[in-house]
Amino acid sequence: IAPLGSSFAQAQERVTKLTESGQDEVINASLKFLKEKAKLKAKTANGILGGAIATSTILGVPLGHNGSYHEGPTFAPPLVREAIWNASTNSTTEEGKNLVDPRVFADVGDIPIQDLRNLGISEDRLMNFVSDSVKIVMDHAPLRPLIVGGDHSITFPVVRAISEKLGGPVDILHFDAHPDIYENFDNNYYSHASPFARIMEGKYAKRLVQVGIRSINDAGRQQIEKYGVETHEMRNFAKDRDYLENLTLGTGEGVKGVYVSIDVDSLDPGFAPGVSHIESGGLSFRDILNILQNLKGNIVGGDVVEFNPILDVSNRMTSLVAAKLVRELAAKMSK
Numbered sequence: 533i534a535p536l537g538s539s540f541a542q543a544q545e546r547v548t549k550l551t552e553s554g555q556d557e558v559i560n561a562s563l564k565f566l567k568e569k570a571k572l573k574a575k576t577a578n579g580i581l582g583g584a585i586a587t588s589t590i591l592g593v594p595l596g597h598n599g600s601y602h603e604g605p606t607f608a609p610p611l612v613r614e615a616i617w618n619a620s621t622n623s624t625t626e627e628g629k630n631l632v633d634p635r636v637f638a639d640v641g642d643i644p645i646q647d648l649r650n651l652g653i654s655e656d657r658l659m660n661f662v663s664d665s666v667k668i669v670m671d672h673a674p675l676r677p678l679i680v681g682g683d684h685s686i687t688f689p690v691v692r693a694i695s696e697k698l699g700g701p702v703d704i705l706h707f708d709a710h711p712d713i714y715e716n717f718d719n720n721y722y723s724h725a726s727p728f729a730r731i732m733e734g735k736y737a738k739r740l741v742q743v744g745i746r747s748i749n750d751a752g753r754q755q756i757e758k759y760g761v762e763t764h765e766m767r768n769f770a771k772d773r774d775y776l777e778n779l780t781l782g783t784g785e786g787v788k789g790v791y792v793s794i795d796v797d798s799l800d801p802g803f804a805p806g807v808s809h810i811e812s813g814g815l816s817f818r819d820i821l822n823i824l825q826n827l828k829g830n831i832v833g834g835d836v837v838e839f840n841p842i843l844d845v846s847n848r849m850t851s852l853v854a855a856k857l858v859r860e861l862a863a864k865m866s867k
């Protein structure tokens with residue numbers, strides 16, 4: 533091969549330009565693929581017995597590199613999908629909705645995060661691609677996005693997309709051991725420890741109600757104060773339970789709907805051991821369902837994130853726990 537030299541810089545310049553245009557081609561092809569799938573799922577939902585107002589639609593985002601300790605959530609979406617349909621259970625949710633009904637539940641697959649990273653895409657363009665993918669799902673009523681992560685960093689581009697699409701902020705119900713509101717963590721704008729700082733500074737949310745918090749420091753408390761976040765710490769859960777089990781969200785002036793974000797580590801590790809950040813003293817599964825099933829408000833989107841299959845136990849218990857969170861959130865959002 534030709535020796536390196538000053539021409540190497542020029543060659544690099546040429547390759548960069550070539551790469552960016554090539555990345556555009558791959559991005560556009562991926563969005564087109566997603567668009568065709570969403571079109572088909574929407575047509576199916578609309579074509580049956582009078583159609584639906586809201587069809588909960590799974591979109592997998594296999595992104596885990598914004599985790600601060602482990603990247604295992606990258607591999608979660610296919611395992612959550614398998615667990616949703618696991619033969620050990622059946623397709624009916626606790627309140628009687630059947631997930632085989634295409635008006636209730638749809639799935640438009642995963643977006644090619646790792647392919648795009650292999651092409652050297654920048655972090656901004658990657659997160660914009662996540663947002664654009666969510667907007668494509670929303671373009672095809674009655675589909676509503678139910679994101680399967682992936683680490684919690686993806687909630688920022690997802691909520692940004694929903695707020696931009698609906699033309700205003702949403703209210704958020706956020707289950708987590710962590711407030712995820714660091715201004716700057718590890719100098720990573722997109723850290724999974726910061727999505728709610730990005731969301732609140734961008735004014736994509738009006739009310740942010742956090743439940744299950746039990747790993748928080750001064751920096752987190754300052755941010756919560758700064759943005760007026762309604763943070764319910766586990767140490768106060770016994771007192772807060774009644775209020776949280778009778779929550780109404782999305783009714784404020786100009787608020788466009790409700791978003792529900794569930795970090796699997798909000799559950800006590802006894803219920804969900806397969807997470808990157810084990811934090812004892814957490815919620816029971818029933819605590820989450822009591823709050824979710826009693827929630828009043830128009831849910832326009834949601835996510836289940838931070839399940840780490842690499843750290844799951846031998847009978848894949850946490851994949852089934854994450855799957856049930858998806859199933860019950862899907863049932864709640866669909867109508």
Ligand SMILES: NC(=[NH2+])NCCC[C@H](N)C(=O)O
Binds near residue numbers: 600684724725809
């Ligand atoms: N979203 C999360 N899992 N955040 C965990 C952050 C842990 C980090 N070591 C801290 O100082 O808080």
Ligand SMILES: [Mn+2]
Binds near residue numbers: 684708712795
């Ligand atoms: Mn989180």
Ligand SMILES: [Mn+2]
Binds near residue numbers: 709797798838
């Ligand atoms: Mn967490």
